[in-house]
Amino acid sequence: MSDAELLTLSAILAAMVRAATPLVFAALGELVTERAGVLNLGIEGMMLIGAVAAFAVAHADGGILLSIAAGAAAGMAIAALFAVLALGLRANQVACGLALSLFGVGLSAFLGKGLIGTPIEALPALPLPGLSRIPVIGKALFDHDILVYLSVLAAPAIHLFLFRSRAGLILRAVGENHDAAHAIGYAVLRVRLLAVLFGGAMAGLGGAYLSLTYTPMWVENMAAGRGWIALALVVFATWRPARALLGAYLFGGVTILQLHAQNWGVGVPSQILAMLPYVATIVVLVAISRDESKIKLNAPACLGKVFHSGR
Amino acid sequence: MKILRRTGLALALALTAGLWGAGGARADEPLKVGFVYVGPIGDHGYSYQHNQGRLAVEKHFGDKVKTTYVENVPEGADAERVIRQLATSGHQLIFTTSFGFMNPTVKVAKQFPKVKFEHATGYRRAPNLAIYTARFYEGRYAAGVAAARMSKTHRLGYIASFPIPEVVRGVNAFLLGARSVDPKAEVRVVWVNSWFDPGKEREAAEALMAQGVDVLAQHTDSAAPVQAAEEKGVWAIGQSSDMSRFGPKSHLTAIVNDWSGYYISRVQAAMDGTWTSTDTWKGFDAGMVHLAPFNPAMPAAVKADVLKVVAAITEKKLHPFTGPIKDQSGKERVAAGQTLSDAELLKMNWFVEGVVGSVPH
Numbered sequence: 001m002s003d004a005e006l007l008t009l010s011a012i013l014a015a016m017v018r019a020a021t022p023l024v025f026a027a028l029g030e031l032v033t034e035r036a037g038v039l040n041l042g043i044e045g046m047m048l049i050g051a052v053a054a055f056a057v058a059h060a061d062g063g064i065l066l067s068i069a070a071g072a073a074a075g076m077a078i079a080a081l082f083a084v085l086a087l088g089l090r091a092n093q094v095a096c097g098l099a100l101s102l103f104g105v106g107l108s109a110f111l112g113k114g115l116i117g118t119p120i121e122a123l124p125a126l127p128l129p130g131l132s133r134i135p136v137i138g139k140a141l142f143d144h145d146i147l148v149y150l151s152v153l154a155a156p157a158i159h160l161f162l163f164r165s166r167a168g169l170i171l172r173a174v175g176e177n178h179d180a181a182h183a184i185g186y187a188v189l190r191v192r193l194l195a196v197l198f199g200g201a202m203a204g205l206g207g208a209y210l211s212l213t214y215t216p217m218w219v220e221n222m223a224a225g226r227g228w229i230a231l232a233l234v235v236f237a238t239w240r241p242a243r244a245l246l247g248a249y250l251f252g253g254v255t256i257l258q259l260h261a262q263n264w265g266v267g268v269p270s271q272i273l274a275m276l277p278y279v280a281t282i283v284v285l286v287a288i289s290r291d292e293s294k295i296k297l298n299a300p301a302c303l304g305k306v307f308h309s310g311r
Numbered sequence: 312m313k314i315l316r317r318t319g320l321a322l323a324l325a326l327t328a329g330l331w332g333a334g335g336a337r338a339d340e341p342l343k344v345g346f347v348y349v350g351p352i353g354d355h356g357y358s359y360q361h362n363q364g365r366l367a368v369e370k371h372f373g374d375k376v377k378t379t380y381v382e383n384v385p386e387g388a389d390a391e392r393v394i395r396q397l398a399t400s401g402h403q404l405i406f407t408t409s410f411g412f413m414n415p416t417v418k419v420a421k422q423f424p425k426v427k428f429e430h431a432t433g434y435r436r437a438p439n440l441a442i443y444t445a446r447f448y449e450g451r452y453a454a455g456v457a458a459a460r461m462s463k464t465h466r467l468g469y470i471a472s473f474p475i476p477e478v479v480r481g482v483n484a485f486l487l488g489a490r491s492v493d494p495k496a497e498v499r500v501v502w503v504n505s506w507f508d509p510g511k512e513r514e515a516a517e518a519l520m521a522q523g524v525d526v527l528a529q530h531t532d533s534a535a536p537v538q539a540a541e542e543k544g545v546w547a548i549g550q551s552s553d554m555s556r557f558g559p560k561s562h563l564t565a566i567v568n569d570w571s572g573y574y575i576s577r578v579q580a581a582m583d584g585t586w587t588s589t590d591t592w593k594g595f596d597a598g599m600v601h602l603a604p605f606n607p608a609m610p611a612a613v614k615a616d617v618l619k620v621v622a623a624i625t626e627k628k629l630h631p632f633t634g635p636i637k638d639q640s641g642k643e644r645v646a647a648g649q650t651l652s653d654a655e656l657l658k659m660n661w662f663v664e665g666v667v668g669s670v671p672h
Binding site for chain 1: 350351353355383499500501502503504505507508509510511512513514515517518521522533534535538542556557667668669671672
């Protein structure tokens with residue numbers, strides 16, 4: 001490979017990481033929420049609220065950590081609203097989640113009115129000592145901002161929590177069979193509330209990445225459908241954190257690759273290339289839906305079901 | 312009962328419409344003008360520019376007009392409700408500013424024959440419905456001249472939204488402008504299949520810059536490409552409005568949509584009673600398109616050359632689509648000395664030789 005090709009490869013890898021990061025956050029958050037048996041379709045709305053809150057704090061010179069925290073807290077706050085409706089008042093989760101998405105789009109637009117057209121400095125890159133000097137991949141993979149590293153670390157952390165800790169076991173038990181979990185004395189609603197709040201915080205972080213680093217500005221609807229992609233990724237990953245991480249990187253990679261490939265003379269229309277990630281998700285969906293045992297093994301059995309403690 | 316209520320409603324509507332028709336004739340009452348926008352007025356792009364036009368109308372006519380605007384109107388059934396609402400509340404002239412408002416506008420215009428309507432970027436007209444749009448490609452040609460003069464690599468990048476004639480025409484005009492000063496110039500196109508996705512627009516910009524592009528142009532709505540150019544130290548050309556605050560060092564100029572002059576003249580016509588249903592497609596000559604202030608770092612000679620091109624187009628001495636023009640396969644599409652007709656421009660679906668990338672069909 002020539003130097004120019006190596007540079008291009010490095011640029012593609014770095015771009016893949018950037019494109020994947022907001023998806024990693026949002027998908028991992030939703031994964032935990034769904035593992036507890038709650039389907040929250042409001043990811044897009046939570047991301048946008050997180051984005052506008054993080055941007056507002058950064059714009060007021062609140063500093064890096066405070067901006068990031070604001071994004072997570074705002075996502076969590078709006079997830080709490082969902083929890084009140086879907087858990088507290090036992091409203092239909094699908095309807096509440098959809099409403100949350102629409103509400104988030106509108107509310108973030110309203111809150112961000114005064115922030116449009118005022119760019120900020122992007123979060124600084126933190127090159128990892130040593131690793132970032134590896135040729136080609138060093139610059140591509142180990143020279144990013146703090147949110148990127150946080151998103152990658154979140155996947156193994158969530159895996160350990162879900163499958164190696166007692167709290168994770170309880171969370172999964174609540175998602176698999178809330179009546180049984182209730183019968184042996186676990187507080188189903190409290191566990192679900194915490195899972196929903198965690199999902200909100202993660203979506204908020206995904207949004208914060210968009211407005212603080214990816215494109216350091218605030219514009220209405222800047223998530224541009226990423227919340228829905230994250231939702232699909234959870235199914236694609238069959239509710240496993242490592243696969244969600246992989247799926248987000250695959251998705252990000254294909255998105256970036258098709259932008260580059262348009263001028264390589266591949267001869268495939270750009271719309272087809274742009275469709276690829278969605279096609280892959282559908283294929284996985286079909287593949288796991290065909291095999292009943294796979295669904296039973298993977299999907300939380302109580303996903304989306306309303307819990308009535310009185311029974 | 313239901314029928315009765317309906318008739319009553321229709322009667323009330325007719326009465327109101329009649330009353331407002333009479334009201335319009337009185338000279339001392341301000342003329343009520345309505346505007347419907349598809350985006351937020353704070354988008355610093357398309358809807359923002361239409362709103363600047365509305366503000367210019369208010370400034371020009373003072374208390375002789377009263378303007379109303381509705382922003383963020385989705386294209387579809389909701390638009391019809393908004394437009395009808397404006398018509399029933401006494402607005403005598405209503406501008407609907409997005410392509411997707413076409414059918415709702417046609418429908419409401421039929422129901423309110425005394426109200427005057429104007430629809431932007433569409434093609435359906437009626438006796439009380441005029442249409443208007445701007446020749447943005449004139450601005451893109453001039454921007455192409457500026458881009459080629461500033462480029463060192465002879466490679467210009469273009470972030471394109473959807474393969475519709477408006478966008479294809481813009482890419483071609485940009486290339487022809489560039490080639491008029493640099494025969495080696497090429498334009499690399501990346502389609503993002505979206506009007507608005509800051510993240511994807513940024514990545515398209517990065518992809519182009521990785522290919523050695525050193526001037527970026529865009530036909531998408533966010534300032535993300537300008538921001539990406541600023542970070543990497545290459546030039547960028549803004550879209551719809553001046554985007555220099557997103558890239559003070561990189562923003563070369565922008566192709567600005569300016570509706571002020573048109574809106575003022577149409578409001579004047581409505582006041583004078585000379586308003587008719589017209590089909591307007593004007594560019595530099597009517598001031599509907601102009602270039603944003605040039606970057607201070609641009610050499611004076613380049614500025615002067617670009618302004619010369621703008622002047623030539625304004626005075627109709629230069630048509631951006633003058634032959635010989637070949638398409639990507641080398642086939643001659645426009646013979647030497649010929650120019651493309653408006654009809655051909657409106658359905659353009661092929662790239663000019665020198666554009667790298669393809670029009671997906």
